[in-house]
Amino acid sequence: MVFSSLFFLYLFLPLCLLAYWLAPKIEYKNNVLILFSLVFYAWGEPLWVLLLVFSATANYLFGLLIEKYRGKAGAKTALVSSLVLNLGLLFLFKYSAFTAENINALFSIHLPVPNIRLPIGISFYTFQTISYVVDCYWEKIRAQRSYSKFLLYVSMFPQLVAGPIVRYSTIEPELSKRYATAHDISEGLTRIMIGLGKKVILSNHLSTIVDAFFTGDLDHVSVLGTWYAVAVYAMQIYFDFSGYSDMAIGLGRLFGFHFDENFRHPFLCKDITEFWQRWHISLGTFFRDYLLYIPIFGKRRAYGGLFLVWFCTGLWHGASWNYIIWGLYFGIFICFERLLGKKRIKQIPVAVRHIYSKIVIVIGFGIFYFEKLPQLGQFFKNLIGVGGNGFIDEFTKLSVANNLYLLIGAVICCFPVVETLEKLAKKSEGRQLAFGVLQAVCNGVLLVTSSILLVDATNNPFLYFRF
Structure with a gap:
């Protein structure tokens, strides 16, 4: 789904705003945004929404592990594991075919070239999760203990598929308390x-x-x-x-x-x-x-x-x-x-x-x-x-x-x-x-x-x- 479509402008967005404004508490409002965000992403990527949720879940757990083992080897292990997972997924979906093609051309061999469709927005949400985990390790932020709030941070449809790359520290307070003024x-x-x-x-x-x-x-x-x-x-x-x-x-x-x-x-x-x-x-x-x-x-x-x-x-x-x-x-x-x-x-x-x-x-x-x-x-x-x-x-x-x-x-x-x-x-x-x-x-x-x-x-x- 794209912003510049009549379906988004005249149906999806009005329904989302109506459900959001009718929700009485911030927790319900967050859940409305999560639901609509996952629908927004799944509209064009029904399979890769599972990858999005997996990435959010894994990095949520890595953040908790860093918080738990602060100052110990376990925190560094969690950081390295997160980077390997995030960059590994990005490499697999975005660069594996490019790498195989260049190796084949350089060494005159015939490695199989993967034909994997690139999940929309993976470069953006991967960088968001990397910034979150690294900032946790550097003690710039505290790990988010609410899974729903972290999933909202990663999946929020306004910036999910083409940025901007939003830092967790930028919107951390607004995940728990916010007001849309006139x-x-x-x-x-x-x-x-x-x-x-x-x-x-x-x-x-x-x-x-x-x-x-x-x-x-x-x-x-x-x-x-x-x-x-x-x-x-x-x-x-x-x-x-x-x-x-x-x-x-x-x-x-x-x-x-x-x-x-x-x-x-x-x-x-x-x-x-x-x-x-x-x-x-x-x-x-x-x-x-x-x-x-x-x-x-x-x-x-x-x-x-x-x-x-x-x-x-x-x-x-x-x-x-x-x-x-x-x-x-x-x-x-x-x-x-x-x-x-x-x-x-x-x-x-x-x-x-x-x-x-x-x-x-x-x-x-x-x-x-x-x-x-x-x-x-x-x-x-x-x-x-x-x-x-x-x-x-x-x-x-x-x-x-x-x-x-x-x-x-x-x-x-x-x-x-x-x-x-x-x-x-x-x-x-x-x-x-x-x-x-x-x-x-x-x-x-x-x-x-x-x-x-x-x-x-x-x-x-x-x-x-x-x-």
């Missing part, structure tokens, strides 16, 4: 409508432009057409993934949960380090906190840690070499900026920094798009005009002309428009009232427009479901 409901509905609009109105239509240029043979795509299409793809990915995060955060607010932000207008960055402080924040902070500073060969090595983080960042996104290249590509620029130093970077004119960062980001999303290495090689050739495709072609001109308003709207929405209007509204009560009315009208327009566009949509998944 402000929470208002803000939650607004975030849901914004996220829905990002996905249905912007991302889905931007994807048709990208498909027109990048589906099939790339030999016919001109230099400008390649740059144009990959820039559009960068915006498509942003609106798709940030749209899901907006909806997840908004849905959480309706139930009284406050998730951390996952995107902060990343295209406003002036360098690559800042880009990754604004993009997929929950993943970046996960690797920073749990991987960056671990000892490598017995010592903490700054650049070795960075290499490991960016290798894993790429690999996390998929079992394909282009994702690994993508991660290391950004890692190289992060290392370069760290070597250069913040003071030197700030001395570079802001305009130059913006141009540099956008070129690096756009090329990076090209690496992200092409999973087949021959196509990726052709993409790089097209960027610099190798192959005689010409600088510009009529198809590119026609695409820009036909989609001009969509492109302008997409660029504008990369900026903090809502936040700016909100700040201006706070200066007087009259402005606040006007902003509230405008917000309600815009929410209605986004819902109606998105609903109309979804009528003929047969399948409307978010791109990050596959990760």
Whole structure:
């Protein structure tokens, strides 16, 4: 089941909210959320919901064992067992086929290649359970003794299948006591409508432009057409993934949960380090906190840690070499900026920094798009005009002309428009009232427009479901 579907918007969510608000106690409300979350996941993954429950149960027990044997060998044994189980399951379902294929290619042997369907959301809920167990071991949190509360933490449908990666410490108090105020409901509905609009109105239509240029043979795509299409793809990915995060955060607010932000207008960055402080924040902070500073060969090595983080960042996104290249590509620029130093970077004119960062980001999303290495090689050739495709072609001109308003709207929405209007509204009560009315009208327009566009949509998944 996906958020951007009429079934979810007009049946599943209203029924869930009704049952939740009718439940008299927090324990009953939690049980309602667990039930609907398991139904939500089982709707598309009827078998793998058992894997989700197994993972939650095992890590719940590991947390209790760590608490019981605190300061003893048993706690470390529980931690190691949890990591082996979690990473082992992730490897089995996500990377076993990739590993077998590469071993076969490297050594000219014929290992059987597993054909296992990837459970939706396994990368997200596995990282949540890992962060929980590690934080228990590091004594940052106490182990949760209520199984139902822990199962709710792992299975909560707003963030289950595509993030953000929610830390247990972020919502621990709200598992036992929370209130959805009128402000929470208002803000939650607004975030849901914004996220829905990002996905249905912007991302889905931007994807048709990208498909027109990048589906099939790339030999016919001109230099400008390649740059144009990959820039559009960068915006498509942003609106798709940030749209899901907006909806997840908004849905959480309706139930009284406050998730951390996952995107902060990343295209406003002036360098690559800042880009990754604004993009997929929950993943970046996960690797920073749990991987960056671990000892490598017995010592903490700054650049070795960075290499490991960016290798894993790429690999996390998929079992394909282009994702690994993508991660290391950004890692190289992060290392370069760290070597250069913040003071030197700030001395570079802001305009130059913006141009540099956008070129690096756009090329990076090209690496992200092409999973087949021959196509990726052709993409790089097209960027610099190798192959005689010409600088510009009529198809590119026609695409820009036909989609001009969509492109302008997409660029504008990369900026903090809502936040700016909100700040201006706070200066007087009259402005606040006007902003509230405008917000309600815009929410209605986004819902109606998105609903109309979804009528003929047969399948409307978010791109990050596959990760």
